[in-house]
Amino acid sequence: MIRVKDLSVSFGSRILFEDVNLSFDEGNRYGLIGANGSGKSTFMKILVGDFEPSTGSVSIAPGLRVGVLRQDHYQYDECTVLDTVLMGHPELWEVMQERNRLYSLPEMSEEEGMRVGELESAFADMDGYSAEYFAAELLEGLGIPVEKHGDLMSSMIGGFKLRVLLAQVLFGRPDVLLLDEPTNHLDLHTIRWLENFLLDHKGTMIIISHDRHFLNTVCTHMVDVDYKKISMFSGNYDYFVAASTLAREQLLAENSRNLDKIAELRDFVQRFSANKSKAKQATSRQKQIEKIEIQEIRPSSRVSPYIKFTSKQALGKQVVSAKDVRKSFDDLDVLKGITLDILGGEKVAVIGVNGIGKTTLLNTLMGELEPDTGQVTWGQSAQATYFTQDHNETIPKDTTVYEWLRSFDPEADEQTIRSILGRMLFSKDEVHKSTEVLSGGETARLMLGKMLLLQGNVLVLDEPTNHLDLESIDALTKALKEFDGSVIFVSHARQLVTDVANRILELTPQGVIDFRGSYDEYLEKRDALMAL
Template sequence: MIRVKDLSVSFGGRILFENVNLSFDEGNRYGLIGANGSGKSTFMKILVGDFEQSTGTVTIQPGLRVGVLRQDHYQYDDCRVLDTVLMGHPELWEVMQERERLYSLPEMSEEEGMRVGELESAFADMDGYSAEYFAAELLEGLGIPVEKHNDLMSSMIGGFKLRVLLAQVLFGRPDVLLLDEPTNHLDLDTIRWLESFLLQHKGTMVIISHDRHFLNTVCTHMVDVDYQQISMFAGNYDFFVAASTLAREQLVAENAKNQEKIAELREFVARFSANKSKAKQATSRQKQIDKIEIQEIRPSSRVSPYIKFTSKQPLGKQVVALESIHKSFGDLNVLKDVNLEIHGGEKVAVIGVNGIGKTTLLNTMMGQLDPDGGSVTWGQSAEPTYFTQDHHDTIPRDTTVYEWLRSFDDQADQQTLRSILGRMLFSKDEVHKSTEVLSGGETARLMIAKMLLQQGNVLVLDEPTNHLDLESIDALTQALAAFDGTVIFVSHARQLVTDVANRIIELTPNGVIDFSGTYDEYLEKRESLLGA
């Protein structure tokens, strides 16, 4: 299907990867993973044809249709939502347009009539009669209701435009699917739908994702960009982690054993090379040294932050109570008569479809929005700290990493601040980096650094994993699960919700579902709860 031969990419003196030889075979689903900056996005751009490699070739089997998830929000602004999806099959779309043009003619010539016959045959061969139904089915699966299908793309907000573009690439039923972060801006239900769809799709896929559960569910192979190489492993993400860790440990152990053997042999050679009676043995041992191979162990581009949340003071039973909360924006009622009481030690996942009001709920809870009615009461011992979804509103662009963190505790000494920033992978001079040039991942880690400094006993987080790599998400997940205070969080990362939450609050159009238990337990009972 796809053959990569002797591929190398370098920028100046920096090598991203070199001498890559890979084969992506029919029907397999490959997860493309690697630390931020390792080169996985560059590799995907090479496969797509948007970037030229330094050396080597990429060959896609002739005749195959390739579908690429594009992130251009504005390309289709003048098109209907449904038409944008139909354009995902260019040949069918061309036939549909020409067919429509001919049928709209007041009269047809004989030649045009014959042309219509040809188009009808091609239209039928490409399942044209069921095309609009399939396109609508995709849109609904991705959370875009029927009443929006005839709207212009320009009326859709960014996250929903990306859903339409995802429906577009899926509609074409391509032989090869190249997807860069397809779960971005999707809620948990929609991700579950996408997982199911991709499992039924027959084509070959290459997918970049930071969603561990998604990779484990969908992928048959992992393609890892690290150590200036690209390596392929059979199995899902968890298998890859176990296998790659074991392989590296074995390599380190083998090198250590060989280095110990070399040291012993060199000692013998040094002692007896001048001794005539043992000169032959010394020469033999020198030859043994020359044959022992020490494998090169390149430094990994993966680094994990060290996250351990602690609190300044114990947390009592009463954390926060919301009573009869109402919140509207114009004619849109977002929160209606919400009543919740959250207690010490609970790990609460707030879930629901995009736009249902999850962020509004957290902002109201944290006092960043005033409710139109009702009250929010925090327990006396509660000290909440907040990871907001919109980092730009939280972190000004005219300061440095160090100064911004220090603004939350001007009594903290330099060593404490540098230690926290170091744990969040801001080392040495990076602490003086301007906040204006921070990447999404760096900004998210800086927000976590603030929470570590404040040592609140209630952690409130709104989509904390959006810009984090897999290593950082794993570190955050473990830290939240181990925290002995209360956690209230919104997330579309299934693994985070599964591993951390012991209470699920789902916002629905018909009200709030409040379930005490894990997310897996909630899914088992969800249908009956929704119908209640």
């Protein structure tokens, strides 16, 4: 279906990957993974046709329709939401436009009447009569209500524009789907819907994602960009981790055995090469040495931060209480009488559809926003540190990585600051990097570094996995799971919520659902109730 032959990409002396030969076959769902900067986005651009490789080629079987998730926020600003989705099937859209034009004529010529008949036949063959229904169904599944379908795209905020563009590419029902981070800006409920939709879709898919649970649920194969090559593995992400780890361990072990064997043979050669009676044996062993192969082990582009949260002081029973907290913005009521008590040791996932008020709740608990009515009270022993969603407001652009982190504890010595930054993957020279040029991943790791330095006993995090790669997300998940204080967090990363939370707060239009238990237990109970 898709053939990649002798593909290489390099920038000057830097090699991203070389001599790639792969085949993407019909009906399989491939997760394209790799560390930030490894080249996975470049490889996807080559598949799409937006980037020319240094060498090699990509061929797609003729006649296949290819759907690509584009993230151009402004291309369709003058179109309605529904029309934007319908454009995902260009042939159908062209027929619809011509059909509508002819039907709008005051009267038709005989030729135009015959043309209408042809269009009606083509329209029916492409399921045109159910097209608007299917498009509306996709939009609703992605969290865009019917009353918004006639609005212009220019009226949609960024995250919802991307949902429309995702609906557009899904609407076309292409033979090949190329999706770059399709779960961005989706809440947990919508991600579950998307997982089910993709599992039902019969086409071939290549998907970039940093969502471990999504990859495990959807993908049948993993395509890994690492070691300056691209390798394919059967199975989902967890199978890949196990298989790739085992393969590397076996390679290291084989090299170790071969090196020991070479050392043993060389010792014999050195001892007996001058001995006439054993010269023939020494020559034989020298030939054995020359036949033993030590395989090249390239360094991995994957690097994991070392995250371990500690507290300066023990946390008591009472963490934070909210009593009848209300917050509105103009005529929009966001928090409608929130009352809750969070206790020591609880790890609370705040979930709900986008725009329901999750960030507003965290900001109100942390004192970043004043409630209109009600009261927030923190326990005497509670020391909270906050990972905000909007890093641009948190980290100024006129400082360096080192100076920004040190500003939170001027008495901390240089070694402490450098140690934390090193654990967050800022190398020796990068500690003096300007905050203005930080990538999204670097900014997120710097925010985590602040939390490590402050050593609070309550960690409050708003979408901490945005911009982090899989290795960093796994490290963060492990650290939050092992932390002995309390955690209050918002996240769309299903694996993080599943592994960390022991209490779920779902914000809904009807109020707060407060469930003490894991996310899987919550889903099981909620699905059972919905089935009644």
